[in-house]
Amino acid sequence: MRRRKLDFMDKKPIFPLKIEELKKLLDNKFVNNPDLNFSTHKKNGKDFAIFYIDYQVDVNIMHRDLFEPLLQFGEEVVLSNQSILDTLPLSSGSTSETLDDILNKIIIGEVFIYIENEPAAVSFSLLKKQSRSLEKAETESLVLGPKISFTESLATNMNIIRWRIKSTDLVMEEVKVGKLSPRLVRIVYVKSVANEDDVNTMRQRIEELDVDEIEDSVVLKQYLEDSQTNLFPQFDATELPDRFTYNVTKGKIGVLVENSPTAFLAPSTLFSFLESTEDLYMRWQAGAFLRNLRFIAMIFSIFLTPTYVAAVTYQYAVIPTEMLISIGESRAAVPFPPIFEALLLELLLELLREAGARLPTKVGQTMGIVGGIVIGQAAVDAGLTSNILIIVVAMSALASFTTPSYLFGTTVRLVRFPLIVLAGVFGLLGIVFGLSLLAIHVLRLTSLGRPYLTPLYPLQIKDFNKVFFRTPFSFSSRRAKSYRPKQINRFNLKEAHQKRDIDE
Structure with a gap:
């Protein structure tokens, strides 16, 4: 810079x-x-x-x-x-x-x-303004709720936010970033709710940024994060206005950038990337189930393939006898060790995913489906891999797709590779070692100065119902204490439980 x-x-x-x-x-x-x-x-x-x-x-x-x-x-x-x-x-x-x-x-x-x-x-x-019409979100799909996404027009995005948050407390501060090619940046927050320290920290980081240009909000996000060298994203990026406004009213700080269809939010936690506004649009039981399913899928995606490699390579005793026989028959014609076999399939899956994303939509969908079936079957027939490992890798990939955040899903997939190597070299002990390093790394992370694992660490039990599961709206009268909002209460809990008929 x-x-x-x-x-x-x-x-x-x-x-x-x-x-x-x-x-x-x-x-x-x-x-x-x-x-x-x-x-x-x-x-x-x-x-x-x-x-x-x-x-x-x-x-x-x-x-x-x-x-x-x-x-x-x-x-x-x-x-x-x-x-x-x-x-x-x-x-x-x-x-x-x-x-x-x-x-x-x-x-x-x-x-x-x-x-x-x-x-x-x-x-x-007299600027000639070029902007596209409001369209359906591409990277964050929803079954229920609003489907529109942000556009490249900053004025349009601000209009959408004002339309959703009709309050005089909504603040949109303007800052210019970039010396060679300046861009307008808007810091968005609700002044009666957002923590002043968080607002001041975000404002100071943006104002002190000394760069020639900012290509996009996702690039600005990387400049502003607490640590630019770690793997995990510390600010949550979204193209959905409803997700953005929902988090702003919770006390988070949002940032919009001129010519960018993506906004980002801070402070964020590890669990923020597994939340979806769709959880709010369902019955609380279904919303709680889907949210917990994503937590389980994240763990499943990270550890399933490394566990298979460790068990087949060293710890045969953890595999039931009937399954061990089936695995042995499946791998009888495979000349490679499990670690090489697993890395080969994981890389093949990533190549198919990247090719499908870069090709035109219709061709990309065909490439992902047909390419996976054809290449997977050919790899088994050629003796390069076993049927069981294809199932394991496919299940890990499906589990990673459940993450609402594309950036966090990419992180989950990248974490899997070093764990596969550790599992192939040291077995289950290598997985435990890798998990320990991962836990230490995540415990040290912060987002806008806030702990990355809150409310799990430091422990905030009263915030569990806002992170790990959903409760009925009448019981969600408090904002998450983890973000230290000015107003902790959203509404009067006693009034919410009083049900009056029309003749009362």
């Missing part, structure tokens, strides 16, 4: 000057840039220039609300910065005195008017 070197003179006032001198300054900055439109005009005895970047500006609005009213000024009107600001039917007018300010504004779609020998140039924001 480095700072862009700026000419000191760019930050000093440059006006008043001649129009030719201003054009020369701009030409020096926009070298070989034919998109810079600079035209000179004369009105009421005064020379003035209009300059802007063609493709950044909405030309129709510029001609209608800027050119035409300007050329219709009467002879009695004294052409000046103040008369332009007062007369033109545009509300976004401002003045700039330095070249640096002009450059920063012109590249984000502002049109400048400079009257010769005036102490400043006047500008209006």
Whole structure:
């Protein structure tokens, strides 16, 4: 990360000057840039220039609300910065005195008017906004609940959030990030609920970030995380507005980035990545069952294949006799040790997954299904692997797909590889060693300064019903204490349990 070197003179006032001198300054900055439109005009005895970047500006609005009213000024009107600001039917007018300010504004779609020998140039924001319509979420699918996702338009995303959280307590702070290519960032939180320390920490990290550009919100998330070197994501990323607003009302801090269809939330815990807003839309019994199923599936996905490798390689005694005979018959024609066999199948599965994701949708689905069946059967017939291991690897893959967060699901799959190696070299002892290292690593992690394993560590038993299982809404009167919100109570518990008929 480095700072862009700026000419000191760019930050000093440059006006008043001649129009030719201003054009020369701009030409020096926009070298070989034919998109810079600079035209000179004369009105009421005064020379003035209009300059802007063609493709950044909405030309129709510029001609209608800027050119035409300007050329219709009467002879009695004294052409000046103040008369332009007062007369033109545009509300976004401002003045700039330095070249640096002009450059920063012109590249984000502002049109400048400079009257010769005036102490400043006047500008209006006429940015041509390109945005796609609201569409169904692609990476986070839901059966119940809203299906729309965020778009690349920051204004559209903010509008969706305002539409869902109709409260004056909702705050959307604006910060600019990037020296070479600045982007607008919005810090979103509910001021009556969010912890002030968390808000200040997030604001400070964003404001102190010194980079040339931010490609996407997921990239910004990696810059801001407590540790950039560990495997586990510490901020939760989502493209679903309902998931975003639900977590913001719980006391979390949300961040939106211009030109990014993904938002992220902090602080997050390990268990946040296994939650889905769909749990809220079901009966509490079904929601609790599915949430626990994801916890079990995560453990299953990490340890099933390593356990198979350790048992077949060293610990035969843990396998029932009938199954041991079946495994022996299945592996009779396989010349490779279990560790090589397992790594081969896992890599093959990852190749199929990556190929399916990169190919066009219809072709990718065919590749995933047909490729898995054909290659798996061919591998068994060729004696490269056994039928049982194909079942084990397939079950591990299915279990990893239950994770709502794509980033966390990828982490689960990556953790499996070193455990397979440890299981193949040291057996079950290697799995225990790997699990111990994993536990130590996760215990040391934090998210925005909060423990990553809360409410399990440090222990917050009262938050268990918000993490490990679901209770009826009438019993969920308190927000999670783990996030230390200003208001712990969501509603009055006694009032919620009182049921009144209409005649009462």
